[in-house]
Every structure is written in C-alpha cells, then in structure tokens.
Amino acid sequence: MTSVALRGYTVLRAGRTSFLLHRRSAAAALGLLLALAATVVASLCLGESTVAPGEVLKVLLGQPSPHELVVGEFRRPRVVVGLLAGTALGLAGALVQTVARNPLASPDVVGVSWGATATVVGLMAYGVVDSPGQVPYAAVAGGLAAGLLVYLLAWRRGLHAQRFVLVGIGISVALSSLTSVFLTKGDGFQAQAAKVWMTGSLNGSGYDQAGWLAWVLPAAVPVALWAARAQRSISFDDATAVGLGLRLDRIRLGMALLGIVLAACAAGAAGPVDFVALMAPQIALRLARSAQIPLLGSALTGALVVVLADLLARRLLAPIELPVGVVTGLVGAPYLMWLLIRSRRGGS
Numbered sequence: 001m002t003s004v005a006l007r008g009y010t011v012l013r014a015g016r017t018s019f020l021l022h023r024r025s026a027a028a029a030l031g032l033l034l035a036l037a038a039t040v041v042a043s044l045c046l047g048e049s050t051v052a053p054g055e056v057l058k059v060l061l062g063q064p065s066p067h068e069l070v071v072g073e074f075r076r077p078r079v080v081v082g083l084l085a086g087t088a089l090g091l092a093g094a095l096v097q098t099v100a101r102n103p104l105a106s107p108d109v110v111g112v113s114w115g116a117t118a119t120v121v122g123l124m125a126y127g128v129v130d131s132p133g134q135v136p137y138a139a140v141a142g143g144l145a146a147g148l149l150v151y152l153l154a155w156r157r158g159l160h161a162q163r164f165v166l167v168g169i170g171i172s173v174a175l176s177s178l179t180s181v182f183l184t185k186g187d188g189f190q191a192q193a194a195k196v197w198m199t200g201s202l203n204g205s206g207y208d209q210a211g212w213l214a215w216v217l218p219a220a221v222p223v224a225l226w227a228a229r230a231q232r233s234i235s236f237d238d239a240t241a242v243g244l245g246l247r248l249d250r251i252r253l254g255m256a257l258l259g260i261v262l263a264a265c266a267a268g269a270a271g272p273v274d275f276v277a278l279m280a281p282q283i284a285l286r287l288a289r290s291a292q293i294p295l296l297g298s299a300l301t302g303a304l305v306v307v308l309a310d311l312l313a314r315r316l317l318a319p320i321e322l323p324v325g326v327v328t329g330l331v332g333a334p335y336l337m338w339l340l341i342r343s344r345r346g347g348s
Helices: 023-045 053-060 068-100 112-125 132-154 161-185 188-198 211-234 238-243 248-270 276-288 295-315 324-347
Strands: 002-006 009-014 017-022
Touching (some): 023 053, 023 276, 068 211, 112 132, 112 161, 132 211, 132 248, 276 324
Antiparallel strands (some): 002 009
C-alpha cells in the first residue's frame, strides 16, 4: 500500500483501489477510540462494588479472577449492549443527516424511534407482548415500518431532503399521539412497564437484547464504506449532481435504508435513547472539521455518549439507577436548543 499526501488528506493506494483519508478525521477517530476504551473500563470498574482496572482486564482477557461474576456476568453484557446501540445510533444519525442535509434531522425526528415506541407500547399495553424477549422484535418491526412509510410518503419523482424531514416530523407527531392513546386505554400494569421502556434503559440488558445489532452492524460495514465514499457525491446540489451523471435517488435510498435499519435495531436493543443520533454526528463533525460528516467518528461518538451516559445514570443517584435515556435527554435538549439558535443565526 502506498500513500500520497494532499493538503489535509492522504490518498492511500492498494493496487487499483484508492482511498482518500482525511488526516484530522483519523486523528479524531483515534482520540474517540481511546476515550471510549477508558470509559468502558471505568464502567466495568464502578458500581455498588469497585473493581480494580487490573482485575477488569483479567476478566476481559479470560483469565481467572474473583470478580468474574460481577464484571463478566453483570456489567459486561450491559456495556456491550450500550456499545452496540450507541454505535448504531451514531451511524444512523450521520446517514440521516447526510440524506436530509440538515443537522437537526435524526431517526428521532423522522419517525423511526416513535415507530418503535408506538409499536412496543401498543402491544405491551394490550397484552400482546408480555415478555422482555419479545420487545426487541416488536421495536425493530415498528421502527422499520415507520421509516419506510416516511420514505414512501416523501418520495415524489425522487427524494427531496426538505420533504423527507417534514414528512418525518408529521409521522413522529402522529405516532406520539397514538402512543399516548395506547398508554391511557391499555392495561394499567402493562402500560406502566411500557413507560419504563420508553425512557430508554440498559438496566438488566443482556446479550439477548444485542442479538439484532450483533448481526446488523458487521453486515452494515460494506454498506457504510460505500456510504462514506458516496457522501462526496450527495453533498452537491441536485442540479449539479444530475449534471455529473450521479444517481442521487439510489444513493439516498441506500443511505436512508441503512440509517432506518440501524436506528430500529438500536431501539430494539435499548429502547428509544433520545438525542444520541442527533448529537453524535455534529460532535464528530466539529472534532474532525471535515467537509462531510465522518461516519466512523459518528459511530464512535455515539458509543461513547451511550456508555458514558449509562455510567452517569448508574452512579449519579446511587443506589438508584436512572434510565440512560434520562441522562441523554438532559444533555441533548439544551444541545438541540443550541443547534436551533445557531442555525437561525446562520440563516439570518
């Protein structure tokens, strides 16, 4: 493999294949990876009992340790689910924002999260879903259905970014109202359990909840690599892209579908963890200072946000555990307001 240096970029060549590497994005991704590793170790160390980092590493490496039960059986599955869900949410947010060309767009906004929520709450409130193992399947099905409905309604001789966002907001509002109906009309005990799930929580999460993501994320890697390369094409305005012979509809369809699938599977694993998909791409973009939203950086940022938020949720009011969605909501709501103010100033 050879490399050719450009201003801010490095062209990596392997035979006939070449890759354009943004050096600051690569440095930011490395920093995020180190921060994520440190947060994972801290999350495995801290709890009702504190475990030394050396003992945590022994458990992770499969060596004998007296803390195998606490770290390996109780804490590690929860961290794994948080890692996978955060990675999926960060990547999904980056893809949706790229398609929508809007930093305020995310799976939460375009109906995917509310589709999963309405489906799970409705089925739980009326007793159709009565076991935790059935919840991920209902959430994935509802999120996929809502995302595809938004895409179909937004399609009119092509997918336009503004229409995609507006239709998604409308579907989200409708599904939010439907969720309220389910909560008030369904069985009281089941409705209460549905309210807990709606906050987004990793409490009691195990490898069973991560099943969808464990399959989807590796399968999404080739599509994500294609999407990273296609980002440069989709950044043009429609007239320029069509003039260059680019197939915008296919590119947007591929990116939107991947984002919808990832967001739906994340909701199935951890519930609707709000604002992660909104924040992660914008944080990664500001760290990388690149022309396009860095997909790898967004995925790592999403994982870091979820794992760190879950650690805070467990320790802030210990021994009481908060749902991780409460912490991300407390951070994400002011961030959303800041984005709105910033976009308004930029447009004035």
